[in-house]
Each structure stands twice: as structure tokens, then as C-alpha cells.
Amino acid sequence: MPLCLQRSFIARNLWLALLQVLLMGASRLLAQEPPYFVTYSDVLEEPGNLEIATQNIYSTPKDANPFYGQTVELEYGVTGWWTTEFYLQGQTTTHDSTIFTGFRIENRFRPLRSTHWVNPVLYVEYEDINQADKSFLEITGNHVIADQQIANALLRQDVERSIEAKLILSSYFQGINFSENFIAEKNVSNEPWEFGYALGASRSLANGASPRVCRFCRQNFSAGGEVFGGLGTRYTFGFAGTSIYAGPTIAYSTLRNLTITAGPEFGVNDNSARVLWRLKASYEFNQVRDLFRRSR
């Protein structure tokens, strides 16, 4: 596909995804999740709610073709302490191809029933993803951007099926959420354990809410930042030979169940792309399980 056509394909995809979520439903809600792309906090999906989100990422790495990654997420709150999620991922690389890269299934559990100084959440995931994946939902092992120079056709042949665990810790201080994630990933075939991390901090832009119905009040915005990267493998543990990204994020929740999160994430070392442009649109269907109940 010529470059200009691919660009317009990407732009069209982005707008279609946004339009899709904008057109659905219209009841009121402000999502309370912190504005992170990679970091998880202790905030689980509300029990009975279904969230559909599209995560979009665009980057023009040095010495590699520009790419656009797309992840569709379905997140459901099974109970107050258990959230389950399903992801489908794909990407388009200019001068190359558009491909499906795989899926993930994850579960998050909140073991404690009250809020503490540090609130742990346990995360377990199964992923079936090929090496062409450019979703940047996390970084583990020795991930370097130079690998993106390899053609999709070759990368997609190498499928990685792995189990991943995360320890998510979240605290609140003066209205600011601090979240730390420690990641351990094991390919089900014989490869060493891989590690990674993500750290985030964020807060709502207003302490108190406005007594008026308002579309652009400060309480509808939250801002923060995150840092994430790999920690090598069991044999190469550390910050060397892997990428690190950091950047600010901002989220806006409309009164119509839609939250838009955006932000650039900058590569901090030579193993990283210069910048990842990210945009996420998520839409909540409130209490979908009420649709299956017979009476009030």
C-alpha cells in the first residue's frame, strides 16, 4: 500500500474508533480510573459494569518504519474484588503490512477488603502474542526498539504464549494516587523469566466538585504521569539492554460514559523510540448484568 494511503487508513481507523464510542449510549458517569496507559492501580472495574476501550499508539522510531498499534479491550467487573479483561491487538507498519498480533486474557484480584496505606492487587494474565506486537501495553525482558526494523512477515511467525503475573501496589496521599507494578513473565516454552515495571502518579484536577451540571469542570479532568520499562531476564536482570519510557498523561471524562486519555511517552534511553503518541477512548456500559435480571 503506498505511504499516503496507509496514513489515511490509520487516520480513518482512529476516527472511526473514536466515533464508534462517542455514538454509543448516553447516561451519566465519570470513570474514576487513574489516567494511565500501562500502569495499573488498585481501582477495579465496578461490579456489573462492562468497559470497552480502544488504545491507539503511533510512533516513528529512528531507523524503523512508522507504526500504528491498536488494542481493543473488554473489561468486566465480575465482583467488587475481581475484574476480568480480554484484549485483541493489531498493528499497521508503513511500507509493510497490517496484521493481527494476538490476544490477552487477564484477571485482577483485590485480596483485602478495606483500604490501607498500600493496597495490593494481584494480576494474572495469559497472552498469545506474536513478536510483531506494537501495543506497548507493558515492557518486559530486553525489549529494544531496533527489533522493530524486522519485517512483520518474519516477526509474526514467532508466537509467544506466556503467563504473566503482576503485583500492583497503590497508595493515596493528599488526593494523589501512586501506583507501582512489578511484572514477571514466563513463556510457556523453555525461555527464562522476564521482568518489568511500571510506576504512575496522578490526581483529579479538583478537590471539591462543582454544584452545577458541567461538561468541562475541573473534576472531569485528571492528570498524571507514568514511567515503565523492562528489567531484563533472570540472567540479565537490570535496566541495561532494555527500553524505558516516561511521560505525562491527561484524561477527560465526559458526562456520557466516555473517557479519553492522551499523552506522549518519551523514550529515555537509546533502546527506546523517541516518542510514543497514545490515545485511549473508553466507554462504560453501566450495570449490564441488570439486563439479565427479571424484576426490580
Place this chain on the structure above:
Amino acid sequence: MRRTLGLTCLFLSTAIFLYAADGAWLHRISHADHDRTSPFGNDPAQLQNAAAAGAQLFQNNCAKCHGSDAMGKYSRPPIISERIAHASDGDLFWLLTNGNPWKGMPPWMMLPAKQRWQLVAYIRSLNLNTPDSSSTSQEKPQ
């Protein structure tokens, strides 16, 4: 086989979703938390303003579960009740901070403390006409 599967699903969903709110959360609150008072004090103008903001927060965050009239929906209890009228401001603030996640009520730590107090002011205003709601800080139930 299908019957066993069906019965298991029914049992699981019953165990997960069908329970009556019994106010057991009130017994988990320490005396210090029970006795906390609203930063808006007893100033009627401040409380009214806080309750108005709390009403917005309630419609945005809580109505989907507790109903926009706060009278409850399915297994989610009403917010206007004798139990809530009896609870202290500190009790309500504790519940919003901690939630009751094992019973389906999420914690609301992502709302800054002031917004949680605005919600408490709103819940209080809803329960002014409920029987036995003369005081905002009642004895902690034992």
C-alpha cells in the same frame, strides 16, 4: 452434564450476587473513624453547597447502582433508610473510603477527600426526613 453445569452456574451467581445488605460494615468501623466530623461543620450554607455538589457526584458515580432516586436497585440497597439516618458522618465517610468490595460496593479513594465529604453531605440531606435522624453523630452500633 448440562444440568450440572447449569446448576453450578446458578449456585455461583446466587452466591455472588444475591445477598441482602445487612449493615455489617458498620461493625468494622473504629471509634476514631466513627467520630470523624465533616469539614463543612454545621454551617447550613456550606452544607447546602456541599450537598448540591454531592448530588452531582451521586448522579455521576452512584445512581447507576443505587438508583437516581437513591432508593436502591435490585440487590443494591437504598441510601435513604433508617440505617443510613442512624450512621454518623464518619461512618459514611469510612464506607466511601473503604467501600465494601466483598459485597459489591466499590471504594471511592479516587475521589479526593473533599468530594467524598460532599457525598456524605448529600446522603445526610437525603435522610433528614427519615425517622430517628435527629442527630448526625449517633452512638456506634455494637
